[in-house]
Amino acid sequence: MVSCHFCFVRGQRQLGAFHSIVFNYIRVFMYDLFVALSLVAVLEGLFLFLAPALWKRLATQLLDLPLAQLRLSGMFVLGVGLLVLWWLRH
Numbered sequence: 522m523v524s525c526h527f528c529f530v531r532g533q534r535q536l537g538a539f540h541s542i543v544f545n546y547i548r549v550f551m552y553d554l555f556v557a558l559s560l561v562a563v564l565e566g567l568f569l570f571l572a573p574a575l576w577k578r579l580a581t582q583l584l585d586l587p588l589a590q591l592r593l594s595g596m597f598v599l600g601v602g603l604l605v606l607w608w609l610r611h
Contacts (some may be wrong), residue, residue: 569576583591 586594
């Protein structure tokens with residue numbers, strides 16, 4: 522039996538409804554995280570499989586970019602990804 526210091530039912534420590542909700546959100550989050558990481562791996566692998574020379578050329582071009590431009594590009598992609606994720610979830 523899983524117990525919690527804050528939830529007591531008939532003298533025994535048991536999980537309350539709040540903890541069940543929290544554990545359910547954690548389970549859903551972990552599932553979504555693994556799905557997202559799997560999709561990243563699939564897309565990266567597909568790109569490397571279909572166009573390895575292009576991938577190599579783009580990677581060398583990234584090395585020549587200034588750090589500020591890389592950060593700005595990363596921030597833009599992050600923002601677009603978060604907006605799309607928010608839009609899909611709501």
